[in-house]
Amino acid sequence: MKSFSYVRPSDVDTAIAAVAADPAGSYLGGGTNLVDLMKLGVAAPGLLVDVSGLPLTEVTPTPEGGLSVGANVRNSDLAAHPLVRARYPALSQALLAGASGQLRNAATTGGNLLQRTRCLYFQDVGKPCNKREPGTGCPAREGVHRDLAVLGHSAHCVATHPSDMAVALAALDAAVRLRGPDESERTVPVTDFHRLPGDSPERDTVLEHGELITAVELPAPAPGRSAYRKARDRASYAFALVSVAAALDVRGGTVRSARLAFGGLAHKPWRARAAEEALVGAEATEESFGRAADAELSAAEPLRDNAFKVELARNLAVRVLASLAAPGGPDAPAAGPAPGARPPGPNSGS
């Protein structure tokens, strides 16, 4: 491991100034991903600015009826927060679907957004990777890519963003509050925060060097209900093959508003605007949910071994939307289908 400097400031602007002043500086949140990457030689920051001591730990209701979530709020705390559970169930479910209990206890809201892809080539310094070392090539495109992108990828990178939380945030119209050097502040919608790879896959987000995530802001919950569903190889502690976050408002059998985002399909949480457009005003039936999903997924360009993700995404979208539309409420379980423990939902017997 390369040696590095480490500081743990107690105020935000000192932290920002420290990273801004050092081109090799990096923030350290819960460390659940960055420390691993340092051990693997994938990341080699010269300066770690540990932000875990910054006072960004509160979940605060906003005057607009939303929530402001401090960047240091731990994933497990956010998932369990009564207001999150009551008003943003998709977010709570997404958080609980991620990682393991130990990791959720350590991982922070800000850090979760900034975790890197788990593409196997990115994590192996013995192999080329445009994201890790621009210009070296992308062996995943022809290589082992079952878990990788079907939407929005480029010749340079087919990585997926691994976060569950970010998918729910994208669907819930959340925004990321950023503070930069010289006390500059800006707010970026989560849907614009992560980038598509294009020809610069080394950049995951629009964050400028030195900018710090201070909070995630959730607007007042949209009418209707929300839910998250994740499909994965292993029942816990596995990244999504595909996940779906949705918020749906149905009245009189007609969709009034819909918000839909996919995880596991792209370099960023994939907000499904085309599907939403197709949903609004449509009948709340499985057929129209399927058509809406198709409207979004027709843009998919699967690789040799991941075409299943298109069907999987469609199936999950239809199922989550149907559960949200059903009179009894969503049956999407909080942490994936617990074997044998899943209560029969309103669709049982169909």
Added chain:
Amino acid sequence: MERTHSAGPALGAPAVRLEGMAKVTGTARYAFEHTPAGAAYAWPVAATVPCGRVTEVHVNEALSEPGAVAVLTHVNAPRLGECEDPILWVLQDDRVPHRGWCVALAVADTPEAACAMAAAVRVEYETWEPDTVLTADHPGLYACEEANGGAVGSRERGDFDASYGSAPVRIDATYTMGALHNHPMEPHAATAEWQGGALTVHDSSQGATTVQRMLAPLFGLEEERVTVISEHVGGGFGAKGTPRPQVVLAAMAARHTGRPVKLALPRAHMACAVGHRAPTIQRVRLGAGEDGVITALAHEVVTQTSKVKEFVEQAAVPARTMYTSPNSRTTHRVAALDVPTPSWMRAPGEASGMYALESAMDELAERAGLDPVELRVRNEPEVEPDSGKPFSSRQLIAALREGARRFGWYERDPRPRSRREGRLLIGTGVASSTYPVLMTASRAEARTEPGDVFRVRVNATDIGTGARTVLAQVAADALDVPLDRVSIDIGSSSLPAAPLAGGSSGTASWGWAVDKACRALRARLDEFGGEVPAAGLTAVADTSAELEKEAASPYAKHSFGAQFAEVQVDVDSGEARVRRLLGVFAAGRILNSRTAHSQFIGGMTMGLGMALLEGSTLDPVFGDFAERDLASYHVPACADLPRMEAHWLDEDDGRLNPMGSKGIGEIGIVGTAAAIGNAVYHATGVRFRELPLHPDRILAGLGRST
């Protein structure tokens, strides 16, 4: 030879692990946790090309790292002596037989510095086009003489072709599985120290005597000059059965630097460096009468090995034992590829082979219109089909029936895809298990002094199985004393020589010697009227003669079992999850009900991983396994195992050993994957013949079926 068992109070009891407290409080030291004064740390540099040779190693940058001690390469590393296992022939020449092969070793004052040095070593290669992809028609396939375990590679009884050709009911199916990795929690690690020409290593190994015997000629030493200690081992599952490169590298680095050296393999190196279960392509053909009785059986295995050495997963071997098969063909063909070397992984041969055979049995049951349990009952052989020997005991049918009763097997509607709960398809499946009874000669010593406990010494290894505790129980009963009057020493080559923990043979092999030594000591004690003389009493035992007789036994000796699974398959996501797993085993006398239960469910858990989760991709371009950590190589998590039960039948087999035991470390994994796969078929109506049953495969299959 019939024997009567000792029937003391210790054996069979759920004695708690003697070292349990030390382990959970962290005082039990594993190989890497010994730090001799002045120890340096080593970090291997793994080849980053699929095959070729090293043309240049640039070490200056590495040697300029703070704390750098040395870089060993094939140019400057100590020359090794004779070696019967070429995977240990490290840093001796420039060849790169596969990606991940050790091409240099960085040594530094700290592990961090060693890691940094390893990253700074720059290796130049001449590379060759690799041959990495196994296919059923690979031109390099050849019929091996011997498969692992000494089994003959190919064998034919009767006339398979004719019998199969005329059979009214036939199954012809091919089952495929990729590599599986042992991935014990404790990585392969060693601490080596030279003192005056003698070598002492703490090695994470399944057998310190084996390591000692391998290291001595490698380093040109008499065996007495090599001490190997494996006091506590955090799992092995076969991957530590024979010495692995870490112990040779640590000893070389210690000799080269003149300092004690510690080395723990990084997890990311393990998939390529320490063995794995080889991928297999298995074709099974079953020909039967209308009554389901098998007349023709062919199990033909295609697998791969590396160009370093031949290791052949003996997947066709259990078909030689399991069922009536007057006409039988069992073959192994192997291709040597530019890939990492496969090796032992829990139940090598049985785990993979019984997946295919027991899946085919399920297909045959359906084709013949028979219940799968009944089909197996009808094909129960009177003697072992290949050897013609009677079984010393065989309770396969009893295990199937007991399992069926406990599981509620007959409550099911046998029609595929007949049970649905909402979006979930539910199914149940069954498969048989088997594992041979293996034993090897061992030595042991028992000693006592006035006022002291009984001290038993044997170089057994406890890799987490509970062996230490069980051997103390064996000793207590043989001595006819309470368990707390026995003190046991294992895990060092300074103790009486003993075989490794492998092949489910440890307890039987070591236990026999312990039993013999303790009985001899008790006899000596009786000679003294029960009073321990001032000089103390010692008895030593060696079971070589007994094991020689054993080799000529007229009996076929195997454990048997039955596995039952209930699964749910989500039609939307393709996720298959196990709801219930139940195993019933007939494995001789169970010597410790607590640790035995753990062994059974541990094996079943690994079988579940094999069926549903553990996916390893050999990257055809790079020639290594793409999944290199426990985040991407999915071993089961607690959430994958909601309900698991292991039971066993009383089995009083007097033809085994003084304890009447058969060995239980491996049978738990055997049959599990087939039971789960058969349950997935029952749930979905789709035969999946490739493991693991990941959602993408299941979705594709469900799509085809509708």
